Amino acid sequence: MLVVNAVAPLALLLVAPYNSQLSDSCLSQYYYGTHGQQNVFITDDDVCLSKAAQHLNDGSFVQLTDDVQQLVWLQHQAVDDSIKPASFVDEFNAFFSRLSTPSQVTDGEQIVFNKQHPAKLLHRTESSALISVDSETALTLDLHLPRFWKASPLPTSPVPFIPVPSKAVDRVRDILDGLKFDPTVASIVSNISVPQLRSDVRYLTGEHPSSEIISRHSFSKGVLIAADWLKDNFEAHGASCTLKPFLSGFAPNVICSYEGTENTTETVLISAHYDSRGSFGSVRAPGGDDDGSGTTALLGIARVIARKGLKFRKNVQICAFAGEEQGLYGSRYYAREMYEKGANLTLMVQADMLGYHAADEPAQLGLPDIIGTPEVAQLVANLSAIYSPELKVGITPACCSDHQSFHQVGFPATQVFERAGPIADPMYHNSGDLSDREGYDFEQIKSIAKVQFATLLHVAGFDLPSKED
Ligand SMILES: *[C@@H]1O[C@H](CO)[C@@H](O)[C@H](O)[C@H]1NC(C)=O
Ligand SMILES: *[C@@H]1O[C@H](CO)[C@@H](O)[C@H](O)[C@H]1NC(C)=O
Ligand SMILES: *[C@@H]1O[C@H](CO)[C@@H](O)[C@H](O)[C@H]1NC(C)=O
Ligand SMILES: *[C@@H]1O[C@H](CO)[C@@H](O)[C@H](O)[C@H]1NC(C)=O
Ligand SMILES: [Zn+2]
Numbered sequence: 001m002l003v004v005n006a007v008a009p010l011a012l013l014l015v016a017p018y019n020s021q022l023s024d025s026c027l028s029q030y031y032y033g034t035h036g037q038q039n040v041f042i043t044d045d046d047v048c049l050s051k052a053a054q055h056l057n058d059g060s061f062v063q064l065t066d067d068v069q070q071l072v073w074l075q076h077q078a079v080d081d082s083i084k085p086a087s088f089v090d091e092f093n094a095f096f097s098r099l100s101t102p103s104q105v106t107d108g109e110q111i112v113f114n115k116q117h118p119a120k121l122l123h124r125t126e127s128s129a130l131i132s133v134d135s136e137t138a139l140t141l142d143l144h145l146p147r148f149w150k151a152s153p154l155p156t157s158p159v160p161f162i163p164v165p166s167k168a169v170d171r172v173r174d175i176l177d178g179l180k181f182d183p184t185v186a187s188i189v190s191n192i193s194v195p196q197l198r199s200d201v202r203y204l205t206g207e208h209p210s211s212e213i214i215s216r217h218s219f220s221k222g223v224l225i226a227a228d229w230l231k232d233n234f235e236a237h238g239a240s241c242t243l244k245p246f247l248s249g250f251a252p253n254v255i256c257s258y259e260g261t262e263n264t265t266e267t268v269l270i271s272a273h274y275d276s277r278g279s280f281g282s283v284r285a286p287g288g289d290d291d292g293s294g295t296t297a298l299l300g301i302a303r304v305i306a307r308k309g310l311k312f313r314k315n316v317q318i319c320a321f322a323g324e325e326q327g328l329y330g331s332r333y334y335a336r337e338m339y340e341k342g343a344n345l346t347l348m349v350q351a352d353m354l355g356y357h358a359a360d361e362p363a364q365l366g367l368p369d370i371i372g373t374p375e376v377a378q379l380v381a382n383l384s385a386i387y388s389p390e391l392k393v394g395i396t397p398a399c400c401s402d403h404q405s406f407h408q409v410g411f412p413a414t415q416v417f418e419r420a421g422p423i424a425d426p427m428y429h430n431s432g433d434l435s436d437r438e439g440y441d442f443e444q445i446k447s448i449a450k451v452q453f454a455t456l457l458h459v460a461g462f463d464l465p466s467k468e469d
């Protein structure tokens with residue numbers, strides 16, 4: 001299902017900056033998703049294209065031929081100058097030349113690329129590229145990409161452009177308008193335990209002596225150990241969990257839920273991704289920050305839910321996604337399933353990379369600049385000011401974690417991130433992404449987890465056991 005052979009011959013591909021007003025445009029029927037922060041369209045409808053082109057300030061066209069295979073968007077991540085390699089253009093060129101040169105390498109380290117259908121480069125800017133590769137290669141590109149580049153596969157046919165409905169935005173605005181400090185929430189969220197966060201993340205990274213995990217890469221043995229361990233631990237703290245497979249070869253999503261005490265379809269979701277990515281050529285992928293930190297925050301929250309005997313009024317889901325590093329695969333499948341079921345998701349908050357800040361920087365909270373629902377980001381920012389005033393809140397261009405999958409099917413969504421600026425973690429996508437290192441700050445993880453938890457408590461509502469029980 002991932003093979004794009006069916007693209008009409010001589011179709012045009014249009015890449016234009018993200019614009020949420022698309023639903024009014026004829027282009028919306030030719031939408032192939034948002035990749036990086038660009039909307040992608042494929043069409044041979046000249047009338048629509050010329051009409052739409054008048055309203056686009058920016059964008060570029062690529063002629064597609066009938067031999068395109070799986071299209072994959074490659075995006076250089078927004079990274080701080082302190083860690084940006086001088087050679088990131090050269091790195092990409094070297095990567096692509098390896099990819100497009102059929103090779104006979106059989107040492108088990110490198111893919112033997114498909115000789116009949118070599119990779120093609122269709123579009124290129126300094127920080128992005130669109131390539132065509134065979135579908136097998138598309139799934140494993142992250143193993144070969146230079147470390148700041150991420151892959152995002154295009155769907156094989158147009159997808160509906162689904163804006164967040166105004167009613168759903170109004171619901172978030174109502175919560176925002178009614179927001180005020182709740183001392184019970186403050187006492188609950190501050191119960192997240194730092195020593196427990198440390199112990200949990202060390203299991204996920206393999207730093208803990210009892211852990212056999214070497215990697216949580218989506219196709220590794222360790223990621224399956226992590227999936228079972230997460231399910232067991234969430235269940236031990238009162239959640240009902242399922243391991244939900246979504247695509248052959250990938251580790252499953254870990255989906256945990258708490259049924260609300262009210263008779264309602266309303267659901268609030270918090271998430272992270274538990275798969276990881278290491279250095280090129282290394283089997284070690286501890287993912288201590290990316291995204292062991294967000295995954296551990298979820299567990300820290302679940303432990304407090306159990307310790308305090310909390311009951312939520314609305315339904316709650318806690319999700320640890322897989323396949324994020326290959327292009328948001330796990331969350332895309334799950335968000336689409338929720339959309340197709342007509343799920344009533346009030347909002348979702350994804351935690352991806354909470355642990356790192358430079359030694360001379362304060363603890364921070366970054367919220368996405370473009371992808372996501374601004375009202376949800378505002379709510380999270382306000383809750384941060386209330387419950388974690390120690391965090392310096394700002395905007396980050398670090399782009400496109402699993403919240404994008406939800407936002408793209410019309411659910412209000414945002415992400416919490418470790419920095420009010422681009423990625424600065426020197427161990428990002430590196431086999432040295434352990435928790436025991438300079439700059440990795442458990443207090444910051446706790447502060448951001450408090451904000452994610454406070455969002456859940458304020459939006460889902462809750463009750464504590466009465467004293468007589
Ligand atoms: C969390 O609450 C429990 C009692 O409900 C208490 O024993 C524990 O010390 C608290 N931990 C933190 C970190 O506040
Ligand atoms: C829950 O609400 C639905 C729809 O409003 C209603 O049909 C159903 O009877 C209710 N169930 C209970 C147990 O109150
Ligand atoms: C979602 O929940 C809200 C609040 O309970 C309710 O007003 C609304 O009708 C629900 N929508 C759907 C589609 O179930
Ligand atoms: C939310 O934050 C905005 C901007 O910082 C501020 O103007 C507003 O008063 C805050 N609202 C609440 C309820 O804290
Ligand atoms: Zn991540």
